[in-house]
Amino acid sequence: MMKNPAFLAKIFLHLGVIACFIGCSNEQSWTFNHQISLPEKVRPLAMAEIRDTLWISDPQNFRVLKVDSSGRILDSIGRFQRPMNIGSFGDKLYVPEFLTDTIWELNNKEKHYFPINTNLQGPAGITVHQDTMAIADFYSHRIVLQSGNEVNSIGSRGHDSGQMYYPIDVEIHKGRVFVADAYNHRIQIFNDEGTLQKIIGVSDTLKVTSGINISDNMIFVTAQEQDRVMVYDHEGNLLQRLTEKIRYPTDVLLKNDTLYIANFKANALSVFVKGGA
Amino acid sequence: MKKYRIMKHLSLILLLTIGSLISQVASAQLLQVDQTVYGMDCAPCAYGMERSFNKMDGLEKVRVSLNEGKAYLDLSETNRVTLYAIQEKVKEGGFTAKKAEIVLKGKAEKQVDEWVITQNEEIFRVTQATEDGLMASLQPGKTVKIRGTVSDVKDEALDNQWEIQIKEALE
Numbered sequence: 001m002m003k004n005p006a007f008l009a010k011i012f013l014h015l016g017v018i019a020c021f022i023g024c025s026n027e028q029s030w031t032f033n034h035q036i037s038l039p040e041k042v043r044p045l046a047m048a049e050i051r052d053t054l055w056i057s058d059p060q061n062f063r064v065l066k067v068d069s070s071g072r073i074l075d076s077i078g079r080f081q082r083p084m085n086i087g088s089f090g091d092k093l094y095v096p097e098f099l100t101d102t103i104w105e106l107n108n109k110e111k112h113y114f115p116i117n118t119n120l121q122g123p124a125g126i127t128v129h130q131d132t133m134a135i136a137d138f139y140s141h142r143i144v145l146q147s148g149n150e151v152n153s154i155g156s157r158g159h160d161s162g163q164m165y166y167p168i169d170v171e172i173h174k175g176r177v178f179v180a181d182a183y184n185h186r187i188q189i190f191n192d193e194g195t196l197q198k199i200i201g202v203s204d205t206l207k208v209t210s211g212i213n214i215s216d217n218m219i220f221v222t223a224q225e226q227d228r229v230m231v232y233d234h235e236g237n238l239l240q241r242l243t244e245k246i247r248y249p250t251d252v253l254l255k256n257d258t259l260y261i262a263n264f265k266a267n268a269l270s271v272f273v274k275g276g277a
Numbered sequence: 278m279k280k281y282r283i284m285k286h287l288s289l290i291l292l293l294t295i296g297s298l299i300s301q302v303a304s305a306q307l308l309q310v311d312q313t314v315y316g317m318d319c320a321p322c323a324y325g326m327e328r329s330f331n332k333m334d335g336l337e338k339v340r341v342s343l344n345e346g347k348a349y350l351d352l353s354e355t356n357r358v359t360l361y362a363i364q365e366k367v368k369e370g371g372f373t374a375k376k377a378e379i380v381l382k383g384k385a386e387k388q389v390d391e392w393v394i395t396q397n398e399e400i401f402r403v404t405q406a407t408e409d410g411l412m413a414s415l416q417p418g419k420t421v422k423i424r425g426t427v428s429d430v431k432d433e434a435l436d437n438q439w440e441i442q443i444k445e446a447l448e
Contacts, residue, residue, distance in 0.1 A: 043344070045320055059320060059324065060342070060343070060344070082320075082324045082327070084320070084321065098321060098324050098328075099324060099327060099328055099331070122321060122324075122325065122328065124321045138321050138325075139325070166321070166322075168319070168321060182319065208318070208319055210319060224319065225318060250320065264320065264343075265344060
């Protein structure tokens with residue numbers, strides 16, 4: 001029976017599938033690599049990237065910081081009234097100022113007021129993609145979308161599908177709007193017309209989904225009260241649960257195949273890379 | 278002539294009343310409150326407290342620390358803010374107010390066998406945990422400025438009476 005070529009072929013085929021599965025899953029998975037310690041007083045709430053450089057919002061100290069890969073502060077821009085989940089586009093940094101309901105645009109250290117054609121109530125997160133800006137409007141329980149002078153909003157206060165309860169972060173990816181619906185403890189995905197397409201994370205009993213980042217095939221979301229970051233595919237299947245060296249994560253950022261996690265209460269960033277350690 | 282005298286007396290009474298009110302405002306105040314707050318479990322929630330306090334009259338500076346779970350309030354020289362109003366604000370925000378470290382200016386009075394300090398219709402009962410030396414420095418009817426710790430009162434039982442352990446006499 002062992003000499004039966006058809007049987008041997010089957011065994012090899014199975015072994016090949018198993019080997020591929022292990023290899024593929026390893027390539028897809030994230031492993032803790034190192035931690036970036038920030039100066040003692042820094043409390044990193046959120047991150048953005050401009051020209052390969054990392055920016056951090058530090059609302060406890062009313063500033064945004066430019067840092068290098070070792071955590072050294074390269075630049076500090078202050079006098080922000082609680083800057084929250086910052087966003088970037090091109091060379092510009094966008095800062096939602098929570099206490100004043102204001103959006104600021106930073107261009108090469110110059111700070112400009114960015115007009116929004118609706119009244120915000122606690123802007124907590126922002127993303128800019130081409131000519132569209134999306135803002136997580138915390139106390140209005142909605143996402144504000146502004147393109148040029150046109151303003152639309154998605155969501156209303158509540159716990160049903162499509163409703164929101166204190167959204168904190170938002171991302172736009174390939175025409176879809178991804179919302180960190182923090183106190184509904186889930187991610188909601190809408191199309192650009194505001195129609196709900198998918199809800200993710202409900203079966204994983206997450207607690208306070210506050211930061212979100214999207215790649216072509218993955219969704220990263222922080223569950224800050226559980227000291228973990230969840231990795232999903234775009235269908236909502238859970239791929240991985242990251243917990244190592246993560247403490248009170250409030251934001252996650254994918255940059256050059258490296259995953260950065262802001263640990264708000266640990267004044268440090270955790271860095272994860274793809275594949276084995 | 279009689280009418281003139283009555284007018285003069287009334288004016289005097291009015292002036293005295295206004296003077297008395299001004300002196301009360303100036304002599305009885307909360308000047309600083311470091312309020313412990315439970316339940317601030319996210320940055321926007323904590324800063325939401327800050328937004329809420331910023332809308333109160335009489336507050337000069339407000340800072341909420343999520344890490345420390347505290348709201349730090351500096352009050353103006355002419356404020357009429359009560360600790361009750363501060364703790365109600367915390368409650369409205371969906372959080373729980375716990376003990377508070379305060380700087381208080383108020384009139385000391387002896388009531389039966391305990392000292393109380395009054396300000397803006399609030400009564401702070403000085404607890405026996407206060408050091409003897411600090412207790413001995415209190416004089417009936419005299420305005421004092423002290424730093425102390427106000428014990429926690431359950432949110433559902435908030436009223437205008439508090440227990441305070443004096444930690445330091447400032448004036």
